[in-house]
Amino acid sequence: MSEQGPTEAFIAELKRWRDVRGLSQSALASAVGYTPSYVSKVEGGQQRPSATFAEGADKALRAGGALRRAFHELDAQGREAPTPRSPGAGEPHTSSLTVEHEDTSLHFDGRTYRATQRRRLYNDGSDPITRYLIRISVDRYPGSPDRSNQHYREHPLTWEEINLSASIDGEEMKWRVQHDRDAFKELWLLFENDHGRYPLYPGESVWLEYSYTVGADKWGTWFQRAVRLPTQRLGVRLDFPAELDPVVWGTETTMTAAAFPFRNPIRSSTEDGRRVFSWSTDEPPLHARYRLEWTFRAQKTKEPNLTRTADTASARMQAIGIVQEGDPILTAAAFPFSLPDEAEDARRVVAELHSAADRAAGVHNFGKGMGIAAPQIGINRAAAIVRTPEGEAITLLNPRIIEESGDFDEQYEGCLSFFDVRGMVPRPMSISVEHTDIDGQQRITIFERGHARLVAHEVDHLHGLLYRSKMRPGIKPIPVSEYRGTGQTWQYGTAREENRRGT
Template identity: 35%
Template structure:
């Protein structure tokens, strides 16, 4: 990536604030990578999160491989208590389909375990109408790219997660925040930045060390851009993850899922996906009380009575 960016080791070292010999040792594997280095190099090389993802994969494989060796355990990084990252104490995501578009709402309670203050939070939105067919997906999304202004993205701040109600955005002690796109990574992926700044009155909010806050954000994606799947990757240490998938009962939806480890091993979710009906809706719920850092939890579904509008009509 450094060579593709046209940078020397000295130039990269200057950009991320370390010495040239450290960059050299990192590249040849003489020293173990750190998450701070991965983040700084990712930003300097405009890698779009790929270097951080690679560090997470490396760390998870190392952690699991060393689990039985006491010496390695004593030296291992405790991701949850590390001073380099935020902690998500609880995340609750709802995906709702009306036959034409998917509405996604994410609630996160954040705890600042670092030694610095935060004035914003990064989000990543990724869609794929045909995740199992790379070429078809590329052609389709080039004609139907993901556009920030079409998402209707909105976000809110509250002191506690219980203050946020996805059915009543803006109700209670909440403040609507400002959000901006930071880069369009591909035709299927956009990164954005939630500013801890009130949209109406311009309040400046900060997440200080040792403090918590709750965020809620929502957006809508057309069914021409979204396939029959939803996935959460644990990019931030998370204590609890709740996922709810909400469909019209008339679609006769069947939902299943799988867990994919950082080493790309596929296995069961570990707990059952429960279904119940409510007001003509089929609601599928799943909870993980201890999601693994770096793992992916993927949900897929099939409609027994599919809606008339499907991505195939827009090939």
């Protein structure tokens, strides 16, 4: 394991987060008010970063304080001299290597992931190549960098668990560590072993293969490939246990952070108890990032807390992954998205919300419609979805109520985070909600009656409020066993008056 000085540690974090967010040096420089040359010199070890740059880069890259902490470590060591590094002999440059074919596979056995990457490399330069830089990076909680950074400080990724193996045309390879951080490792694969050296000469091709293992406790449900070299064909294969009922989707992100679904579909097949998803593309553009994400729809039913005690409504919701009352995340204001810069993060959170809504719909009949906010699935971001009784899906990003009607209505509500009771809550009959589209456009939408109630409930969640705080003084929720409105829609106007008269 390598020892890193504070300068190298800061550089490693800066490169990692710039890569995660898909920002070029020029784009980062523009975001923080520095020149591309300055960023290049910082990453090359020729320029000591300033406190202003470190703070700005942490904010622009949404690094959750990782860059600030790395800078404080550097600052605590005093004015450490820069450590400039020039490319060594045979170090690959973008202009000298082409990936003729890449096949990546990810195998999950229910507890650990094993990633294997095979690349057919062609040397189209004028010098022999003797090493190849690779990165192993994990993120257990995408979209919540604070939580991920804390998780890896407490449970760092180790070389022992990675169990790295690498070969070139079948010959075992040695490697040398470049960066060793809690959440990622960067190392040079050397085209040599104890038996000889195997340079890749100009005009020649070679198959390079490497594999590593990461436990599910450290690997989030995503896999990403960034195109750093000219590539002719790129393919990815995900191999999961069929009993977990996996669902996979993909997003392509450009250097401008514009994200859109894969242009061609992900294929799937089932054989011998395994569900295999495969996807490929030809001539992917440089600097594009291809991200595959998945959810295991059946996994939640196998968790230890789904036992005989899960016979209450709240226990069933907890068993499918809904955060329950008492967790501090439910009473904290959610962090807004910076859109369109965080469009990829927002899409990922919305996908997680729909997955959670599907699970909830599998254990309860929501006749009035339903909604769920990101804090209820452990993500402290300002996103929520609402599904109306008519089947409409409403996405709310950074919402806030800017106007309410003067007339109010009082009806029972339930909350997935304490689902054993129902509470009589007064709500305005009409609300105007300001929210942000995925492309960053501000919009104002008017919701009325039942839709207004559903939306207001979720907006409250994103501001750290539960419906208990909206009930009239002296009124308490009733047990769900006493509630008689399950499976029915809220009633308004004439229908409600007739129901009160018993007609």
